[in-house]
Amino acid sequence: MPRLQETQLHCLADRRYYEAPARLRDEATRYPLDRAEPPDGWVRAGAGLWTSLIPAGVVPPEQGWKIHVSTVPAGAGRTLEITARLCREHRVPFKFLRSEQALRLMSDKHMKRSGSGKFLTLYPPDEPSFLRLAEALAVALKGRPGPYILSDLRIGSAPVFVRYGAFRALWCRDEHGATVPALRHPDGRLVPDTRDVVFRLPAWVKVPAELRPHLAARAAARDDGFPYTVERALQFSNAGGIYLARHRETGRRVVLREARPHSGLDRAGDDAVTRLHREHRALTRLAGLDCVPAVHGVRRVWEHHFLVEEYIEGTTLLEELVTRYAMVHGDRSxxxxxxxxxxxxxxxxxxxxxxxxxxxxxxxxxxxxxxxxxxxxxxxxxxxxxxxxxxxxxxxxxxxxxxxxxxxxxxxxxxxxxxxxxxxxxxxxxxxxxxxxxxxxxxxxxxxxxxxxxxxxxxxxxxxxxxxxxxxxxxxGTGEATVARLFGGPVPDWAGLRRGLLAGIRAGATPERTDRLFPGDPAGFGSGGVCAAHGAAGVLHALRRTGAEVAPEWVEWLSGAALRRDPARPGGLYDGLPGAALVLDALGRRATARELLDRALAAPPAPSADLLTGRAGTALAALRLATSASSASTTSPSVSATAAAGGAAARPGATRPDPALLEYALRTARELDALVRGDRPAGLTAPASAGLLRGLSGVALLHLELLAHTGESWLLDAAGAALRRDAAHCAPGPGGTVQVRDGRRHLLYLDQGSGGFALVAREYLAHRPDAELAGLLPGVRRGCGLEFVREPGLVTGRAGLLAAAHALDAPDAGAPQAGAPRPDVLASARNLAWHLVADGDRLLVPGAGLLRFSADLATGAAGVLLSLHTLAAAPGAYGPGELLRLLTLG
Structure with a gap:
């Protein structure tokens, strides 16, 4: 659900591409306070959909008690006026949603529940100021409507809520290795600032005496003798939850559909309660039909409304589809x-x-x-x-x-x-x-x-x-006719596909912007548009490796944006500075590349071991830069279409391996090997699943590349141990395939799945036979040729499986070169026609979720371009080793 909500948020401002919410076209509904000159002695700033007003010279503390004010669209203007006046009187910084359109969108049922209803956020400098302002707001806003903010404590009967949290952007890693908002513990450590749907306090924070009556009122309001006991939640949304429950006296199982007042607005402006009562009326009219659940009434608990319905035993049609779908199960006879x-x-x-x-x-x-x-x-x-x-x-x-x-x-x-x-x-x-x-x-x-x-x-x-x-x-239409022509012959029109994809990538470029160069997945905005997965680094890598022109201003953009990225949050190979460093080095920016990598190495090491965001990826980048043949020049030549495919512009002055970087890569490899063998190096965690980017196969790739440079035999043992750990996640799948089992899912992809594992395993087998690993490869290859793949992208879609299947068809070392792509690979390539959309001379590729188009490497056009390049290349050009280097920014 968090991923879906983030995706929905980035669909607000543009119908073609995932877009930053701040670019929402909401000028007609901006609040006057957003447009007017700020009061004397105050400074205005904007971030996303929010506008901030701060007293000149005031620097808010890192954290403390903050105040939230909620509202409904019809009363938002007056609520903003009252709150802003009190903030000016108390000289307290605050921010507000800048427009009625932004308020309606952030109140939509698909938005995050933890942020639901937040219209204003106030940042008192200390506890006495907080208590005075909270009380003043509770009096001034008493009775005004607004949704309940689930993460907060309500003050009186006003739409005023409070919680203890961060005021400034602080970040740390959580127990899963993800970067999350942080609070500073009294001992100086940064710890996660939990922002869920329950009011909770950090262990070291005491509730002021003035808030205790409000805590007691909250507890009393929730205990009103509701006759149902909730067994489990079935679904959550901004509108409310859906729960499986049981009547305490009769034992009857029911479904409770919750509606929160003023929350979950739809396009008509109706809230969840309005829709719940509409549903109750409809079910009452339809009573007796066996295709409709029986309705048992409506109950109100505290401020929430619950529709009580018959519990329908069974599964959703979506679950049935996933279980039964013939194109991914069996032999398709x-x-x-x-x-x-x-x-x-x-x-x-x-x-x-x-x-x-x-x-x-x-x-x-x-x-x-x-x-x-x-x-x-x-x-x-x-x-x-x-x-x-x-x-x-x-x-x-x-x-x-x-x-x-x-x-x-x-x-x-x-x-x-x-x-x-x-x-x-x-x-x-x-x-x-x-x-x-x-x-x-x-x-x-x-x-x-x-x-x-x-x-x-x-x-x-x-x-x-x-x-x-x-x-x-x-x-x-004409667009579909264009796509059909490109895939209509015995072999797809590789040159035509290349031209269309390049035209689409170029048309989406926005070098005048600072937040992104190419449209991609919403996650790209979190990296400042820099990263290899979803930012400029990945697109420029794909252009360079396919022999396409890389405009000098695009290289300049990536260099500047990467240098602006917060060095305290450097990220890894696919989501941060190490990957950008590799791409810039290949484009001639050696000094910038080394500076970026040095910043990454100076930051606390990532807790994850993988190639995507963790230590294996950073070490691989260090190894690649240590052995790079780049010159010390800081100027970047344009890489033209006449450059050799897969090569950068010629650069003189090859350098000897950098001993410090090589030692860092070896030291990291030893730590990773200790982790694989059961030790627990401090602050390092093993991936929960398997694959090239999210599993230990990426660790094995690091070992194999180090082996090639150092000849140290322990590295081959280490690679084998890592691969066998990933092999333990592989299981037989439908139709004789071998896939990575991850809970109920079976995965073939390059980031997490058997496809990426198989590529590294093939490289390992070129050094040492292993019957267990070799026995898995035919089933993986069979799976990579599946007829139906839901998304077209490189790391979790058809493009990656196409490239992997073709590479796995390459003969073993010493055998004659492989020929053109096999028939099942060509058939799968033709099915890219399901996804590609022609717009004039451009081909557009839908990204993850298929809701908007993407040009990035992981999910969009750059990744499809790179994959098709391997299929169209000369026979034998892309075996597993060559493809792995291509996929890992080499």
Whole structure:
């Protein structure tokens, strides 16, 4: 859920690319205080969607008691006026959401619950100032509406809330190695500043006596004899939770759907409580239908409303899809495909009958998607989540719906449900209907493939809705025709794909900005747009290694942005300065590269061992720079399309290995080997799973590269031990594949999965035979050729599996060179047509989640470009070793 919320936040400002929330086009709804000249003696600043006002010369402390004020959009202007006046009187710095549009968006049901309702944040300099201002606000704002802030303690009956937390941006690592906001412990250590949905205090902080009555009131309000005991939470959102509960007296199991007042706003401005009571009315009208849960009433507990519904035993249709989907399970024989197609037809028919029954009672459902359908053990279906169920002719209540399943605005109720039904049918056959959200013609492409693959006749599926929609015609638009041509021949048009991807990457470049150079995954904003995974370093690496032009201003941008990055948070190979250093070194910026790496080495070492963010990646960067043939020049030549693919511009003056960097890499390798063998070096943790970037396979790669440079035999033993630890995570999968088992998931990918593991294992086997490791490789190779892959990217998608499959097809050392890509690799490459969207001469690639396009290395166009480059290269050019170097910024 946190990842989904972060993604949604970065979808607010742009419909094409993931974008910084601060670039939201909200000028028309900015509050006057955001536009007016700041009061005398005050300074204004902006960050993201927030505007701050600070008394001149005042430096807030690192941490303390902070005050939050919540509001509803209709009363926000007046609440801001009152609060700002009191802050000026008390000379307390504060920040506020800058516009009504920003307030509505941050109150959306998909936003983080921990931040829900926060409209203003106040930073009193000490405890006495905090208590005085909190009391003044409680009096001045008494009775004004605002959502309850779950992480805080409420003061009186006003929308005023308090908690102890950080005032400044401090960071530390949590127990999982992730960088998180921090507080300073009295002993000087930085510890995580926990920001969840429960009011809690750091152990060393005492509650002021003035707050104790409010704590007592909170406790008393929560104990009102509610007759249900919650067994577990099923789902959380900004609107409230969904819980499995049991009646204390009867033992009856029920589902409790929680709604928090003024929270979880939708496009119409309705809050969760409004939608809950709409659902109650709909379920009451639909009582007696076996496709609808029985309703047992509405209860209010404290400030929250609960709809009590029948508990439906079974699984969601989404879970059924994941379990059954024929394209990733088994051998995909005609019998298996026919059986799956029959199951889809049966589900779709039962859903059609359910919708007809609802329509017969004068209602539409309004939000049909796989997570809103329950499948009972006997196969019967029940629709759940009737928040948008309203009269068939209701023109005011908006439609809901997942991306690609929502009918166009203005579609009448019954027709909107039929539109969603047809989209859901297609989604069960090929779960990529998000692509129709980008280009409606994609639905036609997907449908043609599904009909052919599952042997469906022209009349299969629910009737076409009487409006433009998925599969409404047999003709695609010009963009889809372009994509079809690129993949239409016996071999994909590699040159045409390259031109389109490069055009798309170049068109997205924004060197005038300081927060990013190329559009990518939302995580790229956290690195200042620098990192290899989601920032400029990865894109420039892909351009250089594919022989494309790297504009000098882009190199300058990366150099400047990397030097601006906080050296206390250097990150690792894929998310920080070490990776940027490797790319800049290859582009001729030797001095800058060394400075960046020195900054990374001076920071406290990462607790993780992996290649992605941890010590193995930093040590690999140190080794690469230690042995680099770069000159000391700090000027960067342009790398033109005439440069040899895979090489940088010629640079004279090769240097001898740097002994300090080489020793650092060796020392780290010894620590990592001790970890693999069961010791626990201080502050170092082993990865929980397996793979090239997130597992110990990356550690093994470090050992093998060090072996090549030093010849120290213990490194080969260490690589084998690391690989055997990763091999223990590998398990037989469907259809004879071998995949990494991670809980209920089975993974093939390069970052976490068997694909990346297999590449390193092949390199190890070139040095030493190992029957256990060798026995896993055929199953991994089989898995890399899967027909269906949900995302197109390099580290967790089709592009990476394509490159891995082709590299694993390379013969062993000493054998004749491999030929062109094998038929299953070419077939998989053609299925990139599902994802690529043509816009004029540009090809755009959807990133993680498929909600927006990305140009980055890990999830977007740069990674696809790099993968296709390996397929189009001369036979034998990219075996496992060459591909590993390509993937790790070599």
């Amino acid at each position: 005609p019998a298996e495909l026919a059986a799956y197609g029959a199951w889809v037809a049966g589900v779709t028919e039962r859903l059609r009958r359910a919708l007809d029954a609802i329509h017969a009672r004068g209602l539409r459902f309004g939000d049909l998607h796989p997570s809103n359908v329950m499948v009972r053990p006997d196969g019967s279906l029940v629709l759940v989540d009737f928040e948008y169920a309203t009269d068939l002719d209701d023109p005011a209540t908006p439609l809901a719906g997942a991306p690609g399943m929502q009918a166009p605005a203005g579609t009448p109720g019954a027709a909107a449900d039929r539109y969603a039904l047809r989209a859901l049918w297609l989604h069960l056959l090929i779960p990529l209907t998000e692509m129709a959200h980008h280009d409606r013609d994609k639905a036609r492409t997907l449908e043609r493939w599904a009909r052919a693959r599952f042997g469906l006749g022209p009349d299969a599926g629910p009737p076409r809705p009487a409006l433009p929609g998925p599969g409404s015609t047999d003709e695609g």
